[in-house]
Amino acid sequence: MHNNELTGQRFFLVTLLNVLITVAEFLGGALSGSLSLVSDAFHNLGDSFSVVLSYWTHRISSKPQTEHNTFGFRRSQILSAFLNSIFLVVVSIILLVGAIKKLFHPEHINGNLMLIVAIIGTIANLISALMLNAGSKHNLNIRATYLHLLSDTLSSMGIIAGGILIDLYNWVIVDPIVTLLVAFYIIYETIPIIKKTIAILMQGAPTNIDYADVQKDLLNINGITNVHHVHVWMIDENTVVFSAHINMKNMMISDAEKFYHPIYELLHKKYGITHVTVQVEVERGIKQDLFYDTGKDIK
Template identity: 35%
Template sequence: MVKIHAHNHSYSHDKLTGRNLLFSILLNIAITAAQVAGGLISGSLSLLSDALHNFSDVLSLIVSFFANRLAKRKASIKRTFGFKRAEIMAAFINAISLVIIAFILVFEAIERLLNPQEISARVVIILSVVAIFGNGLSVLLLRRDSKVNMNMRSAYLHLVTDLMASFAVLIGGLLMKFYKLFWVDSLLTFVIAIYLIIVGYDLLKKSFKVLMLYTPDTIELKEIVRIINALPKVKSIHHIHVWQLNEDETHLEAHVDFDSDILVSEFGETLSTIENILYKEFKINHVTLQPEYGNKDSKDIIVQD
């Protein structure tokens, strides 16, 4: 059988920059160190939890940084796809770390609620303001890349949630300073942790689907079949696989059964038509089709290999 492959590219990793990511890493290392020291001095669990979250940011940013560098490496004989999945792996790892840290914070918050402690609100207020400015700058640096890349979005979400946590810690510090409501520290920690679980789970689910070669949620296979089966000379498209290699590349491979024994040149014309349809309608930019005539194989849309 002849298999013909075609592809379009809509985005390049070269558009991403590691410089902003590296700067965010250094900035968050400084914030984490300051918050750990401040949390130990003040006795604030919310400040320590924010520091722990910041530390997870540092780890996630480092993973994202190296994944971004790996993803730009060229393919080779042993790695025909190169390291294009490195950033999806990074997003998956970062999502797991978010959820694990969140559960740790939940248990710590509950324990502190049962055993409230007096906290130095002044230190909490000062360091939360420092964290707000630092995380705010990091968020601005990564905002553009986060819109087009799951790895960058995972790092960006770490920073956004930490920015929100820092605002919450600031509010808690003000309430503790002026109203002596020290239980607010534990309550804020609990709320931050729940939010982290929600955000982390969503990212974990999305990256897991890509790693497991799920059909993208935005693609309806039955609609693809309906459109292509309506083309001249095409009897049926079947044995279809659709998956994402990463966020830039969506692949489709399938068998196409023709109603007559057409020439290879005629098949090339049909392939070009199908490729254009799939790219314009479904953003599928890598297409591999196996032409058939008179084969007795299964004509089901999905065939278990």
């Protein structure tokens, strides 16, 4: 998934499949009277938007840094994941409202037609999800799009079950129940992505790093006497930036530079920090805490 050409081909095929599914489900839902098919069609329409946005930001994120964007464009994928996730939640809430209404006012549904369209949708959604599965493991942007497709696959499978029950027993209430279950599942899977993307956009620090251990490990390097004014934040879910003021014994700058590589190696190998900036000092700030804190936001 790191190859742009291959990624582009996959995204294009996934987009094409979703457009075809959307048209089929809109027509099938209108003709059969199935809310779950229509809701799935809206979801697939959102998938098409999600895939296009995901691919676009994936390409942007690979651009080199510039004088105006000195950290590059990797956060474009985080914005895409955030927008896709918010869209999913909004769509799910709309589906919940529609399903609740239909629970109290069930309508006749053509279960046979609903079943045929759902089977086609399931196959196409499963193929789309498999295409993006590999890239979803280490990329929030692709994961948000992957969840779109996976939730559609589960939705279509639920619609298949509903279509069978309606066709055999005329249980039309199954249609809104399936819609409710899918909507709740989508919200359940999407909330963690929203939390993670907000944390990154707010320049939050990774929660899996023990900063007391970081301080202890740095102080174990012979010559370092104190660590303060530490700032840690994420550019994306795979890029962690670390900056700190480090007090050292009085020495020449050329001697102090010899400490930079051991510091980077320690932070990179043990804590997964990918970008390190260190300001070396002798006495300045030696009594200050690990984290910068004046009781107000940094200025």
